Amino acid sequence: MPKPAPHPSECQTADQLQHPHDFGQGAKRKAEQRATLVTLLTLVTMLVEVVAGMITGSMALLADGIHMAGHAMALGLAALAYYLSRKHAHDRRLSLGSGKIADLAAYTSALLLGVSTLWLVYESIHRLLAPAELMPQEAMIVAVIGLAVNLISAWLLAGKHEHVHSQGDEEHHHDSNLSAALVHVLADALTSVAAIVGLAAAWLWGWNWLDPVIALMAAMVILRWSWGLLRQTSSVLLDREGPxxxxxxxxxxxxxxxxxxxxxxxxxxxxxxxxxxxxxxxxxxxxxxxxxxxxxxxxxxxxxxxxxxxxxxxxxxxxxxx
Structure with missing residues (x-):
């Protein structure tokens, strides 16, 4: 008599053809820890700058603090996206894995960055038309602290011994979520520099008008970064062909x-x-x-x-x- 066929559950060929479903998203990334740490650091600095901006009357400093509020939300979203991608990496209801959770978070971060920058444009124009009193010396101290925090955050996100655009580092080279977080931090650094320059001019020469002008110029640069992020992440979400x-x-x-x-x-x-x-x-x-x-x-x-x-x-x- 012919040997009976094995039960499907006992088929060794089927076992050998099994493959993991995590699509490379199951491991915890270093970027997750960095994003969490930078989120906490940004939240503390944001509170300091908003309070100081309201007390000193600096539009650029207040704008920097408000930007940090949006950026803290975006950075927190980035950290959450890493966690959710890892947690749902083996969820077979997600046909092609959980990786695009991070890309969705990066797209949302780009939108937040763009919207917050439009607010900065509006407030800068308003301050040009209706100048407000400044306390440049006090405001500059806090602006310098904010810039230092931004630079430290950028260093943490990029990694101590890694380069963000290194071709040998796949995690960074293709990580839109990390790129979005880094752009948020760099945008904060740019507005901090704008605040310092504007406050210095107001302190030395009484050029209060330069504070909102520089903030407006910084907003244009940030809008450009935001648009670039939107293009990059939307191409991934729409399944654009690979490189x-x-x-x-x-x-x-x-x-x-x-x-x-x-x-x-x-x-x-x-x-x-x-x-x-x-x-x-x-x-x-x-x-x-x-x-x-x-x-x-x-x-x-x-x-x-x-x-x-x-x-x-x-x-x-x-x-x-x-």
Whole structure:
């Protein structure tokens, strides 16, 4: 009698083909700790600057404090996004993992940055038309403290021994959430510098008008940063095709497996520094889907590639006749 087929639950082949569902989001990132620490630091400094701005009458200083309130919210959102991405990394209700939670947080941060900057533009114009009394000496002390906190925060977010745009550091190079947090901090630093310059001019020469003018110029720069973040994160959320470098590598590796024609190829981001791939190929040999998937293992952070293989009928017929 033929041996009975194994029960599906006992199938070793199925066990061997199982793959993790976290799409590279299950591990705790250093960026999560940095974002949490910088959030707490920003909250404390924000409270100091808002109170000092109201007491001294400095629009630039008050604007810096209000910006910090929005940025503290955005930084807290970034830290929360890392936590949620990690917590739900194995939730199979999320078809392609939890990685885009961080990208959604970065997109929201960019919106918050843009809206808060529009408020700064409005208040700066209002102060130009209706100048208010300043206490530049007292305000400058707090502005310098705020700038120091911003620089420390930027250093913490970038990492002590890492560079934000280092090609060898995948976590930073593709981390929109960390980039958004860093842009918020740099925007704070820029408004702090604007406050210091404006207050110095008011103190030395009585140029109270320069305070809102410099704040207005800083707002234009921050709006540009915000727009760049919106473009970057929206492309990820809308599943824009991955970088040309990864596409070229995937094509080269797939075509390396015998005589292969690539009919269709899609690569897109599924999280911070993580990618997935769907391809349709025509095989002129006998290469299996598993062999094609194995050939892609050299692409770093490529998760769960799906390969649809169609076999050339003429080639198959020629092999049979031979």
């Amino acid at each position: 040309d470098e990864i596409r070229r590598s995937a094509r080269k590796l797939l075509q390396k497996e015998g005589d292969t024609d690539i009919v269709d190829l899609h690569i897109w981001s599924v999280g911070q520094g993580s990618w997935t791939l769907v391809a349709a190929v025509v095989a002129h040999g006998t290469t299996t889907p598993q062999q094609y998937r194995s050939s892609l293992r050299s692409i770093k952070n490529l998760h769960h590639p799906i390969i649809e293989v169609s076999y050339c009928r003429q080639c198959a017929k020629a092999r049979e006749e031979g």
